[in-house]
Structure formats: structure tokens, C-alpha cells
Amino acid sequence: MRIGVLGSGEVGGHIAKKLAALGHEVMLGSPHAKDKADEFPGIALGTAPEAAQHGEWVVNAMEGATALRVLKDCDLDGKILVDIGNIESSIDGPLETPLGQQIQENHPTARVVKTLNSTSAHLMVDPGQLPARHTVFVASNDDKAKSEVVSLLEDFGWQDIVDLGDLSACRGMEYLAAAWIPINKALGTTDFALSLVRKES
Amino acid sequence: MRIGVLGSGEVGGHIAKKLAALGHEVMLGSPHAKDKADEFPGIALGTAPEAAQHGEWVVNAMEGATALRVLKDCDLDGKILVDIGNIESSIDGPLETPLGQQIQENHPTARVVKTLNSTSAHLMVDPGQLPARHTVFVASNDDKAKSEVVSLLEDFGWQDIVDLGDLSACRGMEYLAAAWIPINKALGTTDFALSLVRKES
Numbered sequence: 001m002r003i004g005v006l007g008s009g010e011v012g013g014h015i016a017k018k019l020a021a022l023g024h025e026v027m028l029g030s031p032h033a034k035d036k037a038d039e040f041p042g043i044a045l046g047t048a049p050e051a052a053q054h055g056e057w058v059v060n061a062m063e064g065a066t067a068l069r070v071l072k073d074c075d076l077d078g079k080i081l082v083d084i085g086n087i088e089s090s091i092d093g094p095l096e097t098p099l100g101q102q103i104q105e106n107h108p109t110a111r112v113v114k115t116l117n118s119t120s121a122h123l124m125v126d127p128g129q130l131p132a133r134h135t136v137f138v139a140s141n142d143d144k145a146k147s148e149v150v151s152l153l154e155d156f157g158w159q160d161i162v163d164l165g166d167l168s169a170c171r172g173m174e175y176l177a178a179a180w181i182p183i184n185k186a187l188g189t190t191d192f193a194l195s196l197v198r199k200e201s
Numbered sequence: 202m203r204i205g206v207l208g209s210g211e212v213g214g215h216i217a218k219k220l221a222a223l224g225h226e227v228m229l230g231s232p233h234a235k236d237k238a239d240e241f242p243g244i245a246l247g248t249a250p251e252a253a254q255h256g257e258w259v260v261n262a263m264e265g266a267t268a269l270r271v272l273k274d275c276d277l278d279g280k281i282l283v284d285i286g287n288i289e290s291s292i293d294g295p296l297e298t299p300l301g302q303q304i305q306e307n308h309p310t311a312r313v314v315k316t317l318n319s320t321s322a323h324l325m326v327d328p329g330q331l332p333a334r335h336t337v338f339v340a341s342n343d344d345k346a347k348s349e350v351v352s353l354l355e356d357f358g359w360q361d362i363v364d365l366g367d368l369s370a371c372r373g374m375e376y377l378a379a380a381w382i383p384i385n386k387a388l389g390t391t392d393f394a395l396s397l398v399r400k401e402s
Contacts, residue, residue, distance in 0.1 A: 092372065094295030134398045139383070162387065169383035171293065175376035182340075182370035183397065186363065191400045196384065197335045198393040 001025070004055030006048045006070065008033045008040075010121045011084055012061030016043055018125035019059075022155055027054040030062075049073045057082065058110075060103065064088040068102060076110035080145045082152075084116045084124070086177040095178075098170035104141065111145035113138065114167060115153065118176035120190040127157050127193070134193035135160045137176075139169035162196055202226070205256030207249045207271065209234045209241075211322045212285055213262030217244055219326035220260075223356055228255040231263075250274045258283065259311075261304065265289040269303060277311035281346045283353075285317045285325070287378040296379075299371035305342065312346035314339065315368060316354065319377035321391040328358050328394070335394035336361045338377075340370035363397055 001024050005016040008030035016028045020043050027044040028036075029051025037045060044054065052058050052074035060067050064087040071081075083100045090098075100114035115138040116124045123129055127136070136158050140146035146163065153161050164173065176194065183192060202225050206217040209231035217229045221244050228245040229237075230252025238246060245255065253259050253275035261268050265288040272282075284301045291299075301315035316339040317325045324330055328337070337359050341347035347364065354362050365374065377395065385391060 090376075094297055096295055130398050131400060132396075132398045137384075162384070164383045164387045169387070172380035172383040175291075175379045178376045179373035179380070182365045182373040183338075183363070186365045186370070187399060189399070193398050195333075195396040195398050196393060197331050197333045197396050198388060198390070199332060 001057060002027075002055050003057045003059060004029055004051035004053070005059045005061060006030065006051055006067075006074070007061035007063075007085075008036060009061065011124070012059070013039070014121045014125050015059055015061055015084070016040060018156060025054075027051040029054075049075070052076060052079075055079065060085050064099060067099060068106065071103060071107065076107045078109055079111065080148060081107070081110040081112045082116075082149055083112055083114050086117050086174050090174045090178045091181055092178070095171065095174060098167075098174045100139070100170035100174070101167050104167055111140070111142040112167065113140040113142070113145050113149040114170050114173055115139070115149060117173060118180055119193055120180075122190065123193055125156050127159070130191065130193055133160050133195055135162055135196040137162050137164050137169070137173050139164045139167055139173060141166045160196065202258060203228075203256050204258045204260060205230055205252030205254070206260045206262060207231065207252055207268075207275070208262035208264075208286075209237060210262065212325070213260070214240070215322045215326050216260055216262055216285070217241060219357060226255075228252040230255075250276070253277060253280075256280065261286050265300060268300060269307065272304060272308065277308045279310055280312065281349060282308070282311040282313045283317075283350055284313055284315050287318050287375050291375045291379045292382055293379070296372065296375060299368075299375045301340070301371035301375070302368050305368055312341070312343040313368065314341040314343070314346050314350040315371050315374055316340070316350060318374055319381055320394055321381075323391065324394055326357050328360070331392065331394055334361050334396055336363055336397040338363050338365050338370070338374050340365045340368055340374060342367045361397065
């Protein structure tokens with residue numbers, strides 16, 4: 001499948017490499033992507049709108065206001081948009097509107113699926129690096145798009161994928177990203193994740 | 202020990218009963234506590250200021266604006282104040298100032314310890330009800346108070362207690378409570394909790 005990954009930072013980089021390793025035709029898009037050929041062998045590089053144009057699916061790995069601004073120049077019509085981002089202010093300040101919901105509102109014909117946004121970047125694409133099962137959450141207003149993204153998460157190695165329903169779950173999911181911060185500070189490592197413990201599991 | 206529990210809802214009720222079962226002299230304080238003698242046998246009942254006066258320790262099991270208002274009438278000077286509460290708006294709207302930090306600011310001589318606020322009430326006092334280990338977080342500006350509260354959490358049955366440092370962790374901890382909402386909605390039960398998975402654990 002052709003997938004455009006928007007944002008060439010740590011998150012976008014990990015996702016692009018994993019998708020390419022899984023055999024997808026990836027284009028990584030950002031203002032600086034074209035300078036990163038050495039870092040991303042075998043991955044096409046372009047601007048964010050070019051990467052969005054390339055993709056049958058689009059992955060948002062940009063944060064907050066940047067994501068909202070850049071996505072406005074991208075063709076997302078009818079495409080699955082996997083939103084991995086967070087509003088910056090969710091980390092250390094009030095979160096007005098969750099990013100996933102704002103993107104869906106700005107792009108009503110995009111099929112927005114929120115996931116992975118509270119997981120350390122290297123664990124997003126290789127959850128088995130931790131010694132115990134941990135959980136990824138997923139939410140979307142489009143059930144079919146959600147089930148397709150769940151398949152991709154399984155390809156990434158995820159075993160515990162919890163469906164939180166529609167995009168109204170975005171606030172809770174983006175708040176989880178904010179909780180990542182003090183845990184990271186306390187443990188001094190990004191090698192951690194949250195697992196959802198329940199009776200049936 | 203004499204402990205005042207402020208708030209006689211589900212959280213305060215569970216905490217008061219557990220503390221009494223552990224042999225502490227508990228007073229439960231709220232506007233309606235005195236009507237609940239049948240529900241709380243062996244537990245003294247009074248107003249919130251009376252319960253605070255009674256306690257060597259005080260537990261805040263009230264939410265948001267109510268907690269801030271009621272605590273202003275309570276003597277907390279030099280006492281350990283275990284804050285289990287959350288700002289209501291942290292659940293479905295922007296969180297301006299986390300409750301734990303606001304209480305510490307309003308009561309500079311109280312020894313505020315934030316904990317338990319993102320756990321289902323019945324699991325706060327009996328974490329072993331779930332089939333796998335899960336995690337409680339704790340934060341305070343007062344290390345000695347924090348270590349005393351950790352001992353109490355151990356008495357409650359907690360095995361995985363993670364120290365998140367000072368009260369700047371309150372925002373992340375209170376956001377975890379907001380994440381509880383969509384998970385509760387998706388699972389249709391309060392029998393769940395989050396576990397912190399890491400390499401050394």
C-alpha cells in the first residue's frame with residue numbers, strides 16, 4: 001500500500017521505517033525530509049502535501065497547531081488518516097479541543113483514526129521490546145477504517161488493542177500522552193508503557 | 202491513627218471503611234455524613250471541618266471546586282493531606298490548574314500527597330481484585346509525608362507504587378483520571394486499571 005507519513009521527527013521516522021520494512025511504499029513528508037536521504041534509505045522524501053498526495057493512507061506524526069496548519073494543504077479526501085499526534089498544550093497546559101477531533105472537524109471527508117499517540121516512539125512499532133504485554137488504544141468515527149488500522153497495528157506487533165469507540169475518546173487518549181511526561185521524568189527512560197489490566201484479560 | 206475522610210461518596214466511603222478495617226479511628230465528614238450511620242457502622246460521622254479537626258491525617262475525597270471551597274474551612278496545618286480528588290473539568294474539558302497543586306497553594310502548611318485519583322474506587326482499597334498487578338502513582342513536595350502515605354498504600358494491598366516526584370506530576374496524574382472515562386465506557390465496567398510496564402519490573 002502507498003502510505004504518506006507527515007512529520008519526519010522521531011515518531012514519523014520510526015513509523016516510516018517500520019511501514020517500509022513491512023513492504024509498503026512510503027513517502028515521508030516534511031519541510032526537511034529531502035535532507036534526510038541517508039537516514040531513510042528506500043523511502044521517498046517530499047513535502048507534507050506531496051506525501052499526502054502519494055498515500056492511499058496518510059499518517060499524521062506532527063504535533064498540534066503545526067499538524068492543523070499543514071494538513072489544510074493536504075488532500076485527505078476519502079483517505080484513512082491515522083492520527084498519532086498530540087496538541088502540545090495537552091502536555092503541560094489545558095487541552096481545549098483534542099487534536100484528533102479537530103482534524104476530523106477540519107477534514108470531514110477524511111477517515112480519521114486516532115491511535116498510538118501515548119506510546120514511546122520506538123515501542124509504537126515494536127511493542128515486544130517490553131517484557132510484558134501493554135496496550136494500544138484506537139478510536140474512530142469510521143468503524144471500517146478503524147478495523148483496517150487495527151490490522152496494521154497487528155502487523156506492528158501489537159497484541160492488546162483496545163477499541164475506545166468514536167473520536168470522543170480523543171481527549172482521554174491525548175491526556176494519556178500528557179501522563180507520559182512525569183512518568184518519563186521519574187523513570188529516566190522511554191522504555192515504559194501502560195497496560196490495561198481487566199478481569200477478562 | 203486518627204484520620205478524617207472528607208467526602209462521603211463512593212470514593213470517601215470505600216476509603217473510610219478500609220481505614221476503619223485497618224484499625225484507624227476514622228471520622229467521615231460531609232454535609233450528609235450524619236445521615237449515613239447505617240452505612241458506616243463504627244465510623245464517626247460529622248461535617249468536613251469536624252472530620253479534618255479529628256484527623257492527624259486528612260483524606261480529600263471531594264472533587265474540584267467543592268474540595269477547594271470546603272478545605273478552606275478545615276484545619277490542615279502541618280497535617281498530611283492525602284488528595285484523591287480530581288477537578289471535574291479534567292474529565293471532559295480543559296484542566297486549568299491541577300487540584301493537588303491548587304490545594305497545596307491554598308494550604309502551604311499542609312503536607313499534600315497526591316495519589317489514587319485515577320483508580321476505580323473499589324480497587325483503591327483492594328487492588329488485588331484484578332488478576333494482574335497494576336500501578337498506583339504518588340507525588341508530593343514533602344518526601345517524608347510521601348513515604349508515610351506509601352506505607353498506607355502498602356497496607357491497602359498495593360504492590361506497585363510508583364513515585365512521580367513532586368506535585369508538578371499532578372497534571373499527568375489528573376489527566377489519567379480523565380482517560381478512565383472512555384475506557385470505562387468502552388469496557389462497560391469499573392473493573393480495570395492501568396499497569397506501568399517497564400524493563401526492570
